[in-house]
Amino acid sequence: MLLGDRTPNAPHSTSAMSTSAGAPKQQQQHQLPSYLTESLIQRSLEHDLQRPVTIDRFTAGPATAAGDNYLSDVFWIRVEYDGGASEKRLLAKCMPDIGDRGATLDVLDAFRKESETFQHLLPEFTRLVGGGEQFGAKCYYATTEPVRTIVFEDLKALGFRMCDRTKGGLDYDHMTLVMRKIARFHAASMLYAKQSAEHQRRLASRYAYGLHNPQEQPEDSRILQALQKGLEKFISVAGGWPELEGGVLRQLEGLLPMFKERIAGCVKPRQPGARYEVLNHGDLWSNNMMFRYGPDDKTVEEIIFVDYQISNYGSPGLDLVYTLYNCPHRDVRIARRAELLQEYHRVLADALRKNGYDSVPTMDDVREEFTRNEFFGLVCAITFLPIMTMERTKDLDLSFDAFFKEGHGEILRDRQYNGAVFRQAVVPILHDLHARGYVR
Secondary structure (H helix, E strand, O other): OOOOOOOOOOOOOOEEEEOOOOOOOOOOOOOOOOOOOHHHHHHHHHHHHOOOOOEEEEEEEEOOOOOOOOOOEEEEEEEEEOOOOEEEEEEEEEEOOOHHHHHHHHHHOHHHHHHHHHHHHHHHHHHHHOOOOOOOOOEEEEEOOOOEEEEEEOHHHHOOEOOOHHHOOEOHHHHHHHHHHHHHHHHHHHHHHHHOHHHHHHHHHHOOOOOOOOOOOHHHOHHHHHHHHHHHHHHHHHOOOOOOOHHHHHHHHHHHHHHHHHHHHHOOOOOOOOOOOEEEOOOOOHHHEEEEEOOOOOOEEEEEEOOOOOOEEEOOHHHHHHHHHHOEOHHHHOOOHHHHHHHHHHHHHHHHHHOOOOOOOOHHHHHHHHHHOHHHHHHHHHHHHHHHOOOOOOOOOOOHHHHOOHHHHHHHHHHHHOOHHHHHHHHHHHHHHHHOOOOO
């Protein structure tokens, strides 16, 4: 989930263990957490292969940079088993119940959602949409003991990698692949819901909310509190930007008293009058996408999504707005938005028609759902974009809990909101939204 950052090429410090006869188990270079054990890896393989497995040795290390501000601890694993005859590369996503992030995971129901999505929904979506479309990594195992953990195949071993979020956003070629993938994912969820009333009820009940749990009051939400502080910081910093129209700041100041409540309202997935409903990924920013490239290592050919912790069922506008405000480079974000929405609709309609779906959404339906949710675009621009564009640093603690510490959180916001990439990106967004009446 966002409020976090994964580094595309995190250092691979390792821990090595051996079960060879007479060889003591050892840990080298990096001390692994106590819950990342040989037993966990063995259970993962046995659950997938449906037979007993003997682990010969494994190496593991952090797949994310130390101190990254992220809800989960992610580790890469290389394991040899069955007498060295077989080897696999895995990724373990661990969600310890500690501090603010443990409480946040509970409120968001993140582990249950993500494990259910990977184990049950995504394989079904692949079958429904056809063509071998993969919406996520293969899931080997999920458990809550001793901590919440999901074990996946390692997509990096298959040639996928993340883009560098600090470069200012994705170009048009990358964004075209992103929109096509979202379209097929949305189409698959519509086909799934159409199969039976039970399927539709399952999506509506088990994915009833995303970023904000409606059972929690806005003033009690740690996430909404952080976003409120983001607006306050933006107003403070942007007051010194001569290129930002004064009317924008005055309108933003008017949002302060009820900003948390406005966010809680705008992220409700089930919206009266929605033209069509889908399962939203919920957190489609560039670090939750991995890309595979052609032989020249430059031509992007394939995309796959990761991190389904805040998926929700409702208006597709939530995914479309979140993605198109947070992901594109500033040269693409506004100038080519219409083309990207058209490409989304083309692929969505094609996937639905091929599978005999009645009442295929029109392009007008897509536009309606996007514009209905554009206040969320304002929220993204002011509160998420500075996190996403923050330059990498080694001198600050970027852990999730540190983000909510009063003094340290303010230091982080200073760095984020004064970033040059963020400033270049956000000003044209706000001018566009203000001109169309969304900054109010």
